[in-house]
Amino acid sequence: MEDKDNSPPTERKRGSGVKRVYDVLRDEILELALPPGTPVDEVQLAERFGMSRTPIREALVRLAGEGLVETLPNRSTMVSNIDFLNLNTFFDAITLMYRVTTRLAAQKHSAADLDRIRDLQEKYAQTVASQDALGMIAANREFHAAIAKAGRNPYYHSLMIRLLDDGRRLLRLYYQSFDDRLPERYVDEHAQIIDAIARGDVEAADRLARVHADQIVAQIQRLLATDARQHPAL
Amino acid sequence: MEDKDNSPPTERKRGSGVKRVYDVLRDEILELALPPGTPVDEVQLAERFGMSRTPIREALVRLAGEGLVETLPNRSTMVSNIDFLNLNTFFDAITLMYRVTTRLAAQKHSAADLDRIRDLQEKYAQTVASQDALGMIAANREFHAAIAKAGRNPYYHSLMIRLLDDGRRLLRLYYQSFDDRLPERYVDEHAQIIDAIARGDVEAADRLARVHADQIVAQIQRLLATDARQHPAL
DNA sequence: TGCATATTCATTGTCGACAAAAAATATGCA
DNA sequence: TGCATATTTTTTGTCGACAATGAATATGCA
Structure with missing residues (x-):
């Protein structure tokens, strides 16, 4: 089984990449498909969505802006915790x-x-x-x-x-x-x-x-x- | 006058680029040094801050998240207007x-x-x-x-x-x-x-x-x- | 001249590559 | 064996390049 993905090179319109990643990730975070604390790997996402790291990164920055994801410098970003104390x-x-x-x-x-x-x-x-x-x-x-x-x-x-x-x-x-x-x-x-x-x-x-x-x-x-x-x- | 900039290659720490651009732009927008409607050119900013477009872009995405800047797809982003009607x-x-x-x-x-x-x-x-x-x-x-x-x-x-x-x-x-x-x-x-x-x-x-x-x-x-x-x- | 179409230009969106930073692992010495 | 140090590995931050898109400009025809 040499071809694990027979979908065509997945042409997508120019601006659509970021939005798609953003929407999907956002949904998965809110649905707890990605539970709080899950590390988010950029290359992994890049492979999954079939695109470069750049649009992934932009989507993550947006999610961080809404507090759904936390980014620690030079180290992996992770899904934000739910704050039970407050x-x-x-x-x-x-x-x-x-x-x-x-x-x-x-x-x-x-x-x-x-x-x-x-x-x-x-x-x-x-x-x-x-x-x-x-x-x-x-x-x-x-x-x-x-x-x-x-x-x-x-x-x-x-x-x-x-x-x-x-x-x-x-x-x-x-x-x-x-x-x-x-x-x-x-x-x-x-x-x-x-x-x-x-x-x-x-x-x-x-x-x-x-x-x-x-x-x-x-x-x-x-x-x-x-x-x-x-x-x-x- | 061959050297218009005698500052050394401006070494900066790894994560600092985005933050600097973000802070400076944010200030300039709030002080109206960049009035509403001003087009924001990425390459221009890249030259001004002496870095590549990537960190500039990330700063702009953050600013857009806070509504300080508006990004129209495939066309330049501009400083958000002040909404007098509302x-x-x-x-x-x-x-x-x-x-x-x-x-x-x-x-x-x-x-x-x-x-x-x-x-x-x-x-x-x-x-x-x-x-x-x-x-x-x-x-x-x-x-x-x-x-x-x-x-x-x-x-x-x-x-x-x-x-x-x-x-x-x-x-x-x-x-x-x-x-x-x-x-x-x-x-x-x-x-x-x-x-x-x-x-x-x-x-x-x-x-x-x-x-x-x-x-x-x-x-x-x-x-x-x-x-x-x-x-x-x- | 005035308008529709073709061409050039400016600017963004995306890519692959490389260097820096931190963690994970291996190595050496007691 | 146990700990401090060196090395490798992993993952991010930044870069320069290229193609797509829409605007600006030029071209052709009435």
């Missing part, structure tokens, strides 16, 4: 951003925004119905990202994306060991949030977002406590 | 972050944090006393960045940095055309904020931060209005 800062920030972005969405959303949000809620409901934990995590991210976008404040939006991505890694970490029943109540809470946004009811949006955030934080903390009992070494 | 999103976000970070600083600061904050307040007061508008802008940024750091929430801290940097460009834009008297009242407001933080008085910290933020927003809006009268074309 999870409260995460909870604090995501609660605030849930509220702020949902409030703003109630004020500034367009009809198109609402359509998209409803679509994503549909997808979310499907993943919950089919007990697809991984799909649910991703769909939940998309749902709240769309709300943040409807709020039309790029500062809030980008922070929200970052928080949601960190949260995605965190949830992924627990749902691969514990598959409890998926919380169907969230579907209903999402529906209520959509209603408040559609009505332009800012205060209701704020209140619902707050409750929703508290629920999620509480759930993660429960998972954490359970996990701590099973892995007391941590 | 300044309200900036005002909204910076007001919120002033409040949140100051509140947190009141709760979580250490003695060392407080020392540093007082040092920076000292520097700020000096720049105001000497009517050094540019120095004041930079010192104000450092002051509030230190408060954000004392709050010990990396999510808030990084957003605050981004906002302060954008604000620095914005203020720089106006203070190069208008040198009104520098607002000495801010020195006093800063002092009050420090007191609230030192006392751990969260509510006072919040209230003062809010007032302070409103003041600054109002001042920028005044400058904007004045400018709009002078440049009605915009």
Whole structure:
């Protein structure tokens, strides 16, 4: 078997290389296919993607900029750790951003925004119905990202994306060991949030977002406590 | 004159190249030495810094990640524009972050944090006393960045940095055309904020931060209005 | 002259190669 | 055998070169 790869020399358009590597790696990091601490070898990636080290490097620099990867000088870069010691800062920030972005969405959303949000809620409901934990995590991210976008404040939006991505890694970490029943109540809470946004009811949006955030934080903390009992070494 | 550059081949340590270019360019962008819209040529920079295009490129990718520079595919990258149409999103976000970070600083600061904050307040007061508008802008940024750091929430801290940097460009834009008297009242407001933080008085910290933020927003809006009268074309 | 097309030019995206740095391994001595 | 030092190996940081892309310019035709 001399030809292990019969694909043609893989012509790709000029600017597409970096984006592809970036997208794939980003996904693999968020899905924990590359767990925290995994060393990332440039030549290895270069072989895998069939390109030179230069575009790989650029993708890694971008990922480092978002904190998904850490680069120690002259030594290998590795997938960033999840910081369990400061999870409260995460909870604090995501609660605030849930509220702020949902409030703003109630004020500034367009009809198109609402359509998209409803679509994503549909997808979310499907993943919950089919007990697809991984799909649910991703769909939940998309749902709240769309709300943040409807709020039309790029500062809030980008922070929200970052928080949601960190949260995605965190949830992924627990749902691969514990598959409890998926919380169907969230579907209903999402529906209520959509209603408040559609009505332009800012205060209701704020209140619902707050409750929703508290629920999620509480759930993660429960998972954490359970996990701590099973892995007391941590 | 055959030798236009008598400096030795400029030996530099291995990892230092990118950082230098990044720091210098970042500064020049924030100081408006490179005004928004300036095209950034890679070979030109390579000559200027006496190195190959590779490290230049990496620095530019990092700057693009922070939104300080925009890269259009296959065509030159340029210094990002200041978005005048959506300044309200900036005002909204910076007001919120002033409040949140100051509140947190009141709760979580250490003695060392407080020392540093007082040092920076000292520097700020000096720049105001000497009517050094540019120095004041930079010192104000450092002051509030230190408060954000004392709050010990990396999510808030990084957003605050981004906002302060954008604000620095914005203020720089106006203070190069208008040198009104520098607002000495801010020195006093800063002092009050420090007191609230030192006392751990969260509510006072919040209230003062809010007032302070409103003041600054109002001042920028005044400058904007004045400018709009002078440049009605915009 | 005015416009459509072809050609040249400037600048980026990607490549393969080499040197520097740190880690991993081997060597020598007690 | 155990430790300090030398050597090899691995992996990154930087370089110069080349091709692709889009803009600028030149060319041809009405």
